[in-house]
Amino acid sequence: MWGAKISRKARAVVNFTRVLNEVLWCLVTEGGISYRRIKLSYGLDDDAVEELRRELISIKQVAVDVDGERLVWAPQGQPLANEQATRPRQPPPPLRAAEPAPILAASPRTPTVARDLPGAERRQLTMMFCDLADSTRLSAQLDPEEMGDVIRAYQEMVSEAVRRFDGFVAKFMGDGILVYFGYPYAQGNDAERAVHSGLAIIEAVPTLNRQVERRDGMRLAVRIGVATGLVVVGETIGEGAAREKTVVGETPNLAARLQATAGPDSILISAATHDIVGEVFACEELGAHVLKGIAAPVQVWRVTGLREAEDVEFDTSAGDFPLVGRDEEIGLLRRAWQQTKEEAHGQVVFISGEPGIGKSSLVDTLRRAARDEGLTRMTFHCSPYHTNSTLHPVIEHFRRLAGWQPEDDSKAQFAKLEQLLSGFKSYSQELVPLLAALMSVPLPERSGYAALDLTPEQLKERTEDALVALSLEEAERRPVLEVWEDVHWADPSTLDVLGQLIDQVPTIPLLIVLTYRPEFVPR
Numbered sequence: 001m002w003g004a005k006i007s008r009k010a011r012a013v014v015n016f017t018r019v020l021n022e023v024l025w026c027l028v029t030e031g032g033i034s035y036r037r038i039k040l041s042y043g044l045d046d047d048a049v050e051e052l053r054r055e056l057i058s059i060k061q062v063a064v065d066v067d068g069e070r071l072v073w074a075p076q077g078q079p080l081a082n083e084q085a086t087r088p089r090q091p092p093p094p095l096r097a098a099e100p101a102p103i104l105a106a107s108p109r110t111p112t113v114a115r116d117l118p119g120a121e122r123r124q125l126t127m128m129f130c131d132l133a134d135s136t137r138l139s140a141q142l143d144p145e146e147m148g149d150v151i152r153a154y155q156e157m158v159s160e161a162v163r164r165f166d167g168f169v170a171k172f173m174g175d176g177i178l179v180y181f182g183y184p185y186a187q188g189n190d191a192e193r194a195v196h197s198g199l200a201i202i203e204a205v206p207t208l209n210r211q212v213e214r215r216d217g218m219r220l221a222v223r224i225g226v227a228t229g230l231v232v233v234g235e236t237i238g239e240g241a242a243r244e245k246t247v248v249g250e251t252p253n254l255a256a257r258l259q260a261t262a263g264p265d266s267i268l269i270s271a272a273t274h275d276i277v278g279e280v281f282a283c284e285e286l287g288a289h290v291l292k293g294i295a296a297p298v299q300v301w302r303v304t305g306l307r308e309a310e311d312v313e314f315d316t317s318a319g320d321f322p323l324v325g326r327d328e329e330i331g332l333l334r335r336a337w338q339q340t341k342e343e344a345h346g347q348v349v350f351i352s353g354e355p356g357i358g359k360s361s362l363v364d365t366l367r368r369a370a371r372d373e374g375l376t377r378m379t380f381h382c383s384p385y386h387t388n389s390t391l392h393p394v395i396e397h398f399r400r401l402a403g404w405q406p407e408d409d410s411k412a413q414f415a416k417l418e419q420l421l422s423g424f425k426s427y428s429q430e431l432v433p434l435l436a437a438l439m440s441v442p443l444p445e446r447s448g449y450a451a452l453d454l455t456p457e458q459l460k461e462r463t464e465d466a467l468v469a470l471s472l473e474e475a476e477r478r479p480v481l482e483v484w485e486d487v488h489w490a491d492p493s494t495l496d497v498l499g500q501l502i503d504q505v506p507t508i509p510l511l512i513v514l515t516y517r518p519e520f521v522p523r
Contacts, residue, residue: 019044020055023071024232024248027056027063032072062248125182126191126228126273127251128167128198129259130158132175133221151175154220157208161200165193165385170247176259178252183233191228191276195303196385198224198267205265206410207440219409225258227251227270250294257291258300267303274301282307304405306381306396326362333366337511341375341479346505350522351515359515363483366513370481376474377481382489390493393484394467395439413441426469434463460493468500475510483513488520499523 019042023033035049044052056063056071064074132138132154139147151174158177159169166187168180179197182190201222209220231249258268274283282304288297329351336347351359370377378397386392402416417439418432433449436442437459443449452459474480484490484498498514505512514522 016048016052020052023052024056024060024062027071027073032066032070034070036069122230122232123182123186124190124228125180125231125233125247125251126194126226127231127247127255128162128179128181128194129225129252129255130177130179130198130201131223131259133223133264135175138220150220153208154222157204158201158222161197161204164200165197167193167197176256178255180247191226191273192280193385194226195267195269195273195277195281198226198303199305202265202267206413209410210442221264223259223262223264224267225255225260225262225269226267226273227254227258228272228276229254229270253293254291254298257294257298261289261291261300262302269301269303271299271301274299280307281305305400326358329362330365333362333513334369337366337369337481340509340511344479344509346475346508346510346512348502348505348512348514351513352518352520353515355517360485363485363513363515366481366511367483375479375481376477377483379483379485380494382484382486382491382494384486384489387489387491390491391438391463391467391497392491393494394497398435398439410441411444413439414444414447417441424470424473426466426473430462431466434459434466438463464493464497464500467497468504471501471510472504472508475508479509479511481511481513483515485515487514487516487522495523 019038023038027033035053038044038049038052053063053065053071057065062073063071066072132151138150142150154175155172155177158179162169162179165181168183169177170180170183171178179194181194181197187193201224205220205222229249229251231247231251233247254270258270262268268286269277269283277283278301283301284304286300286302289300290297333349336349340346351362353359367377367379380393380397382393389395398417398420402413402420404413404416408416414436417435421427421432421435424431429449430452433443433452437452443451454462471480471482482501487495487498490498498512501510501512504510516522
């Protein structure tokens with residue numbers, strides 16, 4: 001890498017930001033780098049090297065000059081032990097044409113650098129920047145103490161959502177919050193967890209709006225940017241509560257710029273993040289944007305929600321990726337579905353297996369059949385992030401059915417939910433408040449519905465009864481395929497509803513398919 005030869009044309013278009021980051025990485029990991037090596041590796045002229053030196057010494061304050069020949073790592077401008085730092089009186093001398101270029105010119109790592117930088121490393125992180133939208137106008141309308149209460153409530157709300165998805169809150173900057181996913185420990189699905197966290201924050205905003213005092217009809221909203229890329233995680237800087245690990249690279253800046261571009265209660269993600277999570281989340285492509293501080297236009301996507309199996313047309317046929325050795329299982333599923341339709345009584349199929357063996361692919365064959373026949377298919381996804389969230393798969397199902405959008409306020413959410421439930425024969429004056437309470441939507445004033453006066457146990461029982469009744473009613477109209485994926489992550493209330501549904505299956509044309517891992521034992 002360091003000894004690569006660069007043509008004259010390549011030298012003319014070298015990316016200064018990339019060179020800066022790579023030189024910085026060399027400083028962190030090796031302790032220093034010579035000006036001669038920088039010129040040989042990147043084809044920089046004297047002016048470019050001088051600008052690079054100024055950026056690292058004066059602007060970032062992470063290096064010092066030694067004898068006009070090299071840069072050494074020096075956080076906050078403090079030279080390392082045994083290094084004599086000086087500022088050159090003139091630019092570094094040009095290379096002589098007769099001097100051969102070394103194949104590798106790495107500076108030896110000294111014990112001092114190893115001691116000073118125990119945690120410095122290069123790694124891929126997903127970074128989320130979250131900001132309270134229109135906070136300037138809000139602060140002008142609220143008393144400073146009230147504004148402080150709003151900021152604290154907002155920070156607690158964001159921190160709770162981040163902790164749920166194992167994120168690391170790196171810094172509070174007033175109403176801006178910087179979060180790392182993949183630090184201090186990478187988990188393999190860091191980008192997915194970041195977007196899940198962003199959606200959870202947006203979902204919690206209505207609750208925050210009900211908790212804080214608002215004036216002149218002002219509504220709180222957040223803007224979120226998520227970016228994934230390589231960074232250098234360096235040493236700890238700051239004192240007391242301000243201590244933090246320095247993170248160097250383009251990714252934090254990109255996340256902040258995406259946040260600044262986002263609309264209220266929306267999440268914008270970078271191309272690298274979209275490449276990772278595009279099959280998990282539904283995203284709207286917004287095209288290339290020119291962002292401040294970013295050299296080239298950036299492709300941007302807006303996250304609109306989870307990508308659900310029943311909402312996506314299958315891009316391939318079953319024959320494109322045949323399931324080898326699964327004829328018996330596929331035949332069992334098809335026979336069960338055929339009997340459910342012909343005999344008008346339901347069945348339950350359990351599919352157990354280790355992750356990655358094709359449980360979802362088996363179920364997809366059945367979903368295709370139901371889709372081609374124009375019959376109802378429902379999919380409930382249990383999530384490892386919501387094992388303690390009551391009826392989370394059911395809530396997400398009704399959110400999709402009602403057509404909720406991230407920008408909907410509580411009144412719009414209630415109106416859509418009411419419209420959805422009005423199409424059921426089970427509709428009653430109690431049904432709408434029950435489902436509204438389940439989905440944390442307040443009853444609007446003069447809605448015509450009485451507030452529920454029930455104990456927590458009564459509320460739980462009637463809510464579960466209502467959910468079972470809605471499923472039974474749908475199956476009475478026409479055969480229904482109901483898939484519950486990853487039941488090993490289901491919360492106890494979801495398992496209670498499933499148990500009640502299974503009790504009723506013999507009386508209606510409903511086929512329930514459950515997938516889970518071997519460690520889960522069905523009730």
